[in-house]
Amino acid sequence: MRVTSKVSSSPAQVGGNYTVLLKNGMIGAIRAIEVGVGQTFIAQNRWWKTAPSMEEISACVPLQSASGDIFKGWFKQDLPANFCLASSSTLTDNEKRHCRPEGTSVFQSPEEFMAYLYLDLCRNFDRNAFVAEIENRKKESEARLKLAEARRQKRRQRLTLADFAQEKHFAKWSKMWPRRVVSMARTIFRDAALQLIELGEKPNKSKCRTILKRIVSKFNELERDEKCIETEEREEVVAKVQELAELVGLDNKDERLTGHRDW
Numbered sequence: 001m002r003v004t005s006k007v008s009s010s011p012a013q014v015g016g017n018y019t020v021l022l023k024n025g026m027i028g029a030i031r032a033i034e035v036g037v038g039q040t041f042i043a044q045n046r047w048w049k050t051a052p053s054m055e056e057i058s059a060c061v062p063l064q065s066a067s068g069d070i071f072k073g074w075f076k077q078d079l080p081a082n083f084c085l086a087s088s089s090t091l092t093d094n095e096k097r098h099c100r101p102e103g104t105s106v107f108q109s110p111e112e113f114m115a116y117l118y119l120d121l122c123r124n125f126d127r128n129a130f131v132a133e134i135e136n137r138k139k140e141s142e143a144r145l146k147l148a149e150a151r152r153q154k155r156r157q158r159l160t161l162a163d164f165a166q167e168k169h170f171a172k173w174s175k176m177w178p179r180r181v182v183s184m185a186r187t188i189f190r191d192a193a194l195q196l197i198e199l200g201e202k203p204n205k206s207k208c209r210t211i212l213k214r215i216v217s218k219f220n221e222l223e224r225d226e227k228c229i230e231t232e233e234r235e236e237v238v239a240k241v242q243e244l245a246e247l248v249g250l251d252n253k254d255e256r257l258t259g260h261r262d263w
Helices: 052-056 093-098 112-127 127-158 163-166 171-175 178-196 207-225 230-248
Strands: 016-021 027-036 038-048 072-077 081-090
Touching: 016 052, 027 093, 027 112, 038 052, 052 081, 072 112, 072 171, 093 230, 112 127, 127 230, 163 178, 163 230, 171 178, 178 207, 178 230, 207 230
Parallel strands: none
Antiparallel strands: 016 027, 016 081, 027 038, 038 072
């Protein structure tokens, strides 16, 4: 029986089988296993040229990512229009065992979830497209890094410790994490900047290092309590430690200031 998909409503439906339109025009399938603050999906290891039947979707096995684990992803935002509910069924016992944080990839958006889903499906079913996608992402990453570095250089020319202390850091975090987490992260850096200011115009380098390393220790505590530091958050925290270090004549080469992080 060929399914007639309907545009999904948000949040997702536990046990719902959703068809998704991929970048190359093929149709993939994902299955919702958890819904709450955000939603968690398991991806299926198949794609189709036309809408699959319920039997075809039911016969699917979970997609494995490059690490060998099943492709299981979470995002907080509403379902986009191309996530279409095709059918639903009760979760199996094996699926219920996956209803836990372990092994779940956290995505910043449904679009990022889809991008990684497409890449892993290409790895299995279209090697040429997979290689092309990897190369395209490499070029895009290099362009973003170049632009980001230019912006950082411009920022460094005018940034002061007082400016740093007054800035509202981690604006993007508010889309993913509770307000209290964002507030605590901002407080850690603001307090560190103020402590560095108190050391005067020619601060003792050893005292500066102690303050900067304490930032990471506090983020270790935050991560332990909130489980909030994923790849993007980690990179942003380390970059801000480096930025703050440069304002007092230090650097984070070889992670000499952040090497004790637990995230």
